[in-house]
Amino acid sequence: MxxxxxxxxxxxxxxxxxxxxxxxxxxxxxxxxxxxxxxxxxxxxxxxxxxxxxxxxxxxxxxxxxxxxxxxxxxxxxxTCHAPSVAGLAAVFGSGGGTSSYQEVEDTDVIVMWGSAARNAHPIFFQHVLKGIKNGARMFAVDPCRTGTAQWAERWLGPNVGTDVPLAHAVAREIIHAGLHDEAFIERATTGFEEFRESVEPWTLAAAEQVTGVPAAAVRELAHAYARADRAQLCWTLGATESHDATDNVRALINLALLTGHVGRYGSGLSPLLGQNxxxxxxxxxxxxxxxxxxxxxxxxxxxxxxxxxxxxxxxxxxxxxxxxxxxxxxxxxxxxxxxxxxxxxxxxxxxxxxxxxxxxxxxxxxxxxxxxxxxxxxxxxxxxxxxxxxxxxxxxxxxxxxxxxxxxxxxxxxxxxxxxxxxxxxxxxxxxxxxxxxxxxxxxxxxxxxxxxxxxxxxxxxxxxxxWPCPSEDSLEPSFLHGRLWECDPVERGAPAPFAVLRRPPPVGPPDGEHPPRRVGARRGSADALLARPVTVWDGGPRTEGAPRRGRAQPDPARSGLQDRQANRGR
The missing domain is CATH 3.40.50.740 (Rossmann fold)
Incomplete structure (x- = not known):
């Protein structure tokens, strides 16, 4: 004890x-x-x-x-971690839970892991991801750090810190310009598409590459793979939600699902991976x-x-x-x-x-x-x-x-x-x-x-x-996915439409300078901690890790290790 x-x-x-x-x-x-x-x-x-x-x-x-x-x-x-996920999902769909089940990840065609070191932080969930890959799913990892999750991806996109919204906008614009958006779903189940289309128009592949640092070809590949898939899962963790504009990040990802109809169906959905049990x-x-x-x-x-x-x-x-x-x-x-x-x-x-x-x-x-x-x-x-x-x-x-x-x-x-x-x-x-x-x-x-x-x-x-949940009856179970109502033809059964979000990129908060050169990346595990200005000593409030005698050795000070910005720190 x-x-x-x-x-x-x-x-x-x-x-x-x-x-x-x-x-x-x-x-x-x-x-x-x-x-x-x-x-x-x-x-x-x-x-x-x-x-x-x-x-x-x-x-x-x-x-x-x-x-x-x-x-x-x-x-x-x-x-301090996933309230932006709840806020974003609730604003669009009326409830703040992920829209899919773990099993659906095994049966999907494309898996996008956005700001998620799930291999280390969510190992049970990641087993479903690996089964999905084994079953033929393509996985894309979007993260400033090339984490253990990215090692399993078909393509790693490493955006500059704080550029999630521009990157998501560029993906959306490419989908629209390629004619890959689901016009019938958008017309039937959403609102605000024209305003959204106008808001993402400046984010060409070239503009996105300049701001995010992600090559235009990689952005295009992600956009086409996600939009063309019959089923696609978009998952995120603290990389998207521990940020001054975190709710905007979440809404930008939800926009992609609305644009392509990848929500409200088996195998397609939005999954925030929560850090606490x-x-x-x-x-x-x-x-x-x-x-x-x-x-x-x-x-x-x-x-x-x-x-x-x-x-x-x-x-x-x-x-x-x-x-x-x-x-x-x-x-x-x-x-x-x-x-x-x-x-x-x-x-x-x-x-x-x-x-x-x-x-x-x-x-x-x-x-x-x-x-x-x-x-x-x-x-x-x-x-x-x-x-x-x-x-x-x-x-x-x-x-x-x-x-x-x-x-x-x-x-x-x-x-x-x-x-x-x-x-x-x-x-x-x-x-x-x-x-x-x-x-x-x-x-x-x-x-x-x-x-x-x-x-x-x-x-x-x-x-x-x-x-x-939801499980309103002791005699039956609901589908594993949420918001199937959006696909109903009857407007009454379909209910309230899901709104697109028009987002403006905010200015960066606390840009790096001589005194504080590294930028922080939210993560549940040390693979992203090479970008921290100090060594990671505790996890999850501290009680379970403060007493660990090897914690500093496992994640030494990046500066003393000679690491530069965006380099990964592999603890020995």
Whole structure:
């Protein structure tokens, strides 16, 4: 067991964290929330839920914020990685999940991996990619770094950092000028095509080569292969989403699918590959500031009425603060208390010093975690939780929207407790007598308020080795792909059209200079880290990698290694 594993509650006394009983810690946590909400109102409270914990924990976490406290200020670390994917997909299709299944990657004709080191970061998914290649699929890798994924590609396109939108525009223009766009699908199922066509017109192959650094012939080859394929999958990861214009990157990729009709059909789709084991599930459970469980919009009066009836508490008809907004509100004194579950923003936020300063300004900070993280060291109360992957019952939702059971294998050590038990104990001290016998009872409550999960009983999840949402009925399963409605001839059945996005390329943020020569590339693995200005020491918030004695040796400082810009660092 790690020496940093939390095994008993801690409370701050005279500036130091000291061991406490559970009653002492829970009373201290509840009293601080009560004091701040009483003085400053419910929106002085913020909650960060955990993208690595179970759906049940995330459901209860957002319910704690909205019912016990009365605020929509709830978010998680997915804000720093794949929130742009959710925003882009939801803006076009109405829901923020990938549109395909892993199996479809094996049965497709073209696979485009955009900003994705999936071979290392998503090895299970990449096995499906390899099967697809074995079955005859052509793979294209788009990434500034020639990653392990690119080694399996038929063609690697290495664009300059920050030029995703121009490259996607050039691909779109070439498809249009070659007459390869699906005019019937565009006419029937989309809006805004003429404006989109006009917006990409300046991006000739020559112009794109000058800006992106990708040879015109390679751009043309990708465009023709993607558009001519009967089936095509477009997948992306942090290379596309950890950027100042990340949502534009995602919308630019969605435009390509709309242009060619590669969505809403088996074998064709859009797949964001999420980095956390339950980043998808956290959002699905409502652990975001603008959606209730089942990705239902808070601003919809009918949705609020349904949840208010189920929960017995009025829900604010306004979006809450996201993670960035929370930190800003802390600096301005508007957020004075925070409940942090399984997140370590001091490590994961880009400006860690600013994060420390803002968290230190809080009147009351409660951290619930498995490890004694850098964030936990700032807390007034630290609550030791169980590890979701082996000490907890529940479910996770993966990148293909598949909900799967996770089962408890061992008990948490010493005094560590299950997240659900901890939240219920704090809620009880704040006047809400919550009683859940087990995680399944929490899940069944979620099923009652989320139509897309209604047909997923624990027994059915076990029998079928997981189920993709939507699953509104216990008697049937939906197709593995989303948005098949776009192909319906009947306008009523087809529903709302999917809009093209007209995007303007923003100026670069923080261009390289003498003091900061390398440009950062978002990635889930060290193959892209040769472009970082400092050695990579931690992953995913830190607790699981900070203690690794070989981490610095595995990824040494690029400058000391004599590496130049865009060179790959192969750790020895």
């Amino acid at each position: 790690s020496c940093d594993r939390l095994t008993h509650p801690l409370v701050r006394v005279n500036g130091e964290l000291r061991r406490a009983t559970w009653d002492q810690a829970l009373e201290r946590a509840a009293e601080g929330f009560r004091r701040n909400v009483g003085r400053h109102g419910p929106n002085s409270f913020a909650m960060l839920s955990c993208a690595r914990s179970t759906n049940e924990m995330n459901y209860l976490g957002q319910k704690f914020a909205r019912v016990v406290i009365g605020t929509n200020n709830v978010d998680s670390c997915h804000r 339950n980043a998808q599930g956290g959002g699905d459970m409502g652990a975001v500031p603008n959606r209730l469980p089942g990705f239902q919009d808070i601003l919809d009066p009918a949705v609020r009425e349904r949840f208010e009836g189920a929960w017995g508490r009025a829900i604010q008809p306004r979006y809450g603060l996201d993670l960035t907004g929370m930190l800003t509100a802390m600096a301005e004194g508007e957020v004075t208390t925070c409940y942090l579950i399984g997140e370590n923003p001091v490590q994961s936020e880009a400006d860690s010093l600013a994060c420390v300063k803002r968290l230190s300004m809080l009147d009351h900070l409660v951290v619930q975690d498995v490890f004694r993280t850098k964030t936990a060291q700032l807390a007034d109360v630290v609550l030791p939780a169980s590890a979701a992957w082996c000490e907890t019952e529940g479910t996770f939702t993966n990148s293909e929207r598949r909900v799967q059971r996770v089962r408890k294998a061992v008990d948490p050590p010493d005094e560590a407790r299950d997240d659900i038990w901890i939240m219920c104990e704090i809620a009880r001290r704040l006047g809400h007598d919550w009683h859940y016998d087990d995680a399944e009872e929490v899940w069944n409550e979620l099923r009652a308020v989320s139509p897309q999960h209604q047909g997923m009983t624990y027994q059915r999840l076990a029998d079928l080795d997981g189920i993709q």
